[in-house]
Amino acid sequence: MVSIEDVYHVSRLAKLMITEEEAEKFRKEFEEILSYFDILDEISEDVHPTFNVLSISNVFREDAEKDGLSQSEALLNSPRKEEGYFLGPKVVE
Amino acid sequence: MRISEWKNILDEKGCFEALSELLERIEKSELNAYITVCREEALRLAKEYDRGNLKGKLAGIPVAVKDNITTKGIRTTCASRMLLNYVPVFDAHVVERLKAEGAIIIGKTNMDEFGMGTTTETSYFGVVRNPYDLSRVAGGSSGGSAAAIANDEAVLALGSDTGGSIRCPASFCGIYGLKPTYGLVSRYGLIPYANSLEQIGPMAESIEDLALLLEVIAGKDERDSTNSGKSFLFRKERVERIGVIKNMDASEEIMKRFYDVMSNFEYEEIDLPSLKYALASYYIIAMSEASSNLARYDGVRYGHFSPVLTSWSDYYSRVRAEGFGTEVKRRIMLGTYALSAGYYGKYYLKALRARTLIIEDFRKAFAKFDVLISPTMPSLPFRIGEIKDPLTMYRMDVNTVPVNLAGLPALNVPIGFVKGLPVGMQVIGNHFEENKLLSFAKMVEEIL
Numbered sequence: 001m002v003s004i005e006d007v008y009h010v011s012r013l014a015k016l017m018i019t020e021e022e023a024e025k026f027r028k029e030f031e032e033i034l035s036y037f038d039i040l041d042e043i044s045e046d047v048h049p050t051f052n053v054l055s056i057s058n059v060f061r062e063d064a065e066k067d068g069l070s071q072s073e074a075l076l077n078s079p080r081k082e083e084g085y086f087l088g089p090k091v092v093e
Numbered sequence: 094m095r096i097s098e099w100k101n102i103l104d105e106k107g108c109f110e111a112l113s114e115l116l117e118r119i120e121k122s123e124l125n126a127y128i129t130v131c132r133e134e135a136l137r138l139a140k141e142y143d144r145g146n147l148k149g150k151l152a153g154i155p156v157a158v159k160d161n162i163t164t165k166g167i168r169t170t171c172a173s174r175m176l177l178n179y180v181p182v183f184d185a186h187v188v189e190r191l192k193a194e195g196a197i198i199i200g201k202t203n204m205d206e207f208g209m210g211t212t213t214e215t216s217y218f219g220v221v222r223n224p225y226d227l228s229r230v231a232g233g234s235s236g237g238s239a240a241a242i243a244n245d246e247a248v249l250a251l252g253s254d255t256g257g258s259i260r261c262p263a264s265f266c267g268i269y270g271l272k273p274t275y276g277l278v279s280r281y282g283l284i285p286y287a288n289s290l291e292q293i294g295p296m297a298e299s300i301e302d303l304a305l306l307l308e309v310i311a312g313k314d315e316r317d318s319t320n321s322g323k324s325f326l327f328r329k330e331r332v333e334r335i336g337v338i339k340n341m342d343a344s345e346e347i348m349k350r351f352y353d354v355m356s357n358f359e360y361e362e363i364d365l366p367s368l369k370y371a372l373a374s375y376y377i378i379a380m381s382e383a384s385s386n387l388a389r390y391d392g393v394r395y396g397h398f399s400p401v402l403t404s405w406s407d408y409y410s411r412v413r414a415e416g417f418g419t420e421v422k423r424r425i426m427l428g429t430y431a432l433s434a435g436y437y438g439k440y441y442l443k444a445l446r447a448r449t450l451i452i453e454d455f456r457k458a459f460a461k462f463d464v465l466i467s468p469t470m471p472s473l474p475f476r477i478g479e480i481k482d483p484l485t486m487y488r489m490d491v492n493t494v495p496v497n498l499a500g501l502p503a504l505n506v507p508i509g510f511v512k513g514l515p516v517g518m519q520v521i522g523n524h525f526e527e528n529k530l531l532s533f534a535k536m537v538e539e540i541l
Contacts, residue, residue, distance in 0.1 A: 014429040017414035040443040049445030053500030077395035089408035
């Protein structure tokens with residue numbers, strides 16, 4: 001069972017504002033989708049999880065300096081900027 | 094159109110003229126395959142070609158690029174309102190490779206928003222129509238790339254495949270489309286949806302053209318830490334041991350066409366029991382990775398923004414509510430749920446365990462077979478708007494998602510028509526055995 005509170009809880013965790021209408025629609029859909037996922041319950045805990053299919057690990061490169069983006073390039077797509085910085089919302093209340 | 098046909102046109106009327114006609118065709122098209130058409134730059138390069146200044150394996154060939162692949166100076170939207178005005182300041186690895194080989198990027202193709210869909214119906218820019226029936230979908234998520242090839246609006250195209258997004262539209266539009274082995278093609282510049290599953294891949298009208306495009310885009314790139322460093326060179330290989338996966342799904346009419354074609358080959362049937370977990374495992378992993386990847390859209394550095402700066406939490410939540418479409422929200426939220434305290438073990442970790450079982454099934458199968466075959470899609474192209482329920486839509490990926498979980502290469506091979514609509518066969522190979530897939534596709538081509 002997925003409650004409407006569950007949906008709002010997840011929307012807060014995911015930082016997604018949702019409308020009442022969306023919440024009710026998602027509640028029904030999530031219930032159906034999550035119950036489909038229950039098929040995985042029959043898998044034993046003894047099976048190791050696979051995080052990545054490649055067997056490669058620890059790919060290193062030379063710790064050498066390289067050119068990155070210039071300040072103006074980095075700021076190009078920002079809607080708000082000030083004196084070469086991104087201007088964001090207030091973080092500390 | 095094949096490269097060979099395009100080259101004949103180039104010889105006949107020159108690149109500028111040929112490309113002008115192609116651009117006109119795109120303009121008049123009803124398919125909605127492109128989000129952005131790079132008219133001026135394409136025509137500039139065409140002139141360079143005509144002057145003999147454009148060289149390389151793909152010189153003068155118009156290539157369409159899916160709009161989740163980063164192109165410097167060309168708007169890249171992921172078919173999302175979130176990135177409506179985003180203009181990247183760098184090129185993806187594959188785009189660098191295209192340019193180095195003289196390709197002409199003709200435009201950026203329509204897709205499901207952030208690659209999340211099977212029909213392109215989740216695109217902010219509207220659905221891509223099927224070239225064989227305008228009332229039907231072209232498939233997704235790389236629907237624009239597939240439709241562009243099928244309707245001669247490009248000669249080659251790049252797509253990306255997280256759970257079938259190259260193979261599904263290739264099947265629905267009757268072309269070749271390959272999801273390469275995980276790690277063969279650099280993901281640098283592919284705007285991420287689910288990193289551990291996705292690959293950029295080639296789409297084309299012929300096997301040789303597809304192989305040539307793969308040769309160009311495959312290879313070492315240290316900016317993608319999962320890149321294998323391997324390159325690709327097309328050569329025919331012997332394919333003798335053919336397995337048909339028995340427990341993959343398709344409608345009766347598709348199965349009939351599929352087995353009609355397979356009757357020309359000697360094959361054995363094989364059951365991969367863990368495939369029953371594939372769809373659930375795939376969606377949990379893809380949604381979980383998406384919930385993390387799409388956290389970057391904060392309305393500060395790039396993308397959609399809100400005019401009023403409120404508190405961080407409020408601002409961030411509002412920007413994302415406005416910028417993302419419903420399917421993207423659905424997947425971010427389900428992924429967040431699957432990773433949240435108390436559910437990580439039940440959903441995410443279980444999905445990763447299922448992944449191990451699926452990999453193991455394929456490993457055993459490839460000890461016995463060179464290639465594994467199935468229908469690509471369980472259904473003929475759907476009517477636009479036909480599938481409304483998300484879970485029903487997810488189920489349409491049942492045949493295509495297993496290879497992404499196992500990192501295997503898989504190719505859609507067009508095998509004719511049912512009721513005037515294209516049908517595709519999926520050919521799956523072991524890691525880095527793309528040549529076996531292409532060689533088997535040649536065998537199929539010869540008997541058709």
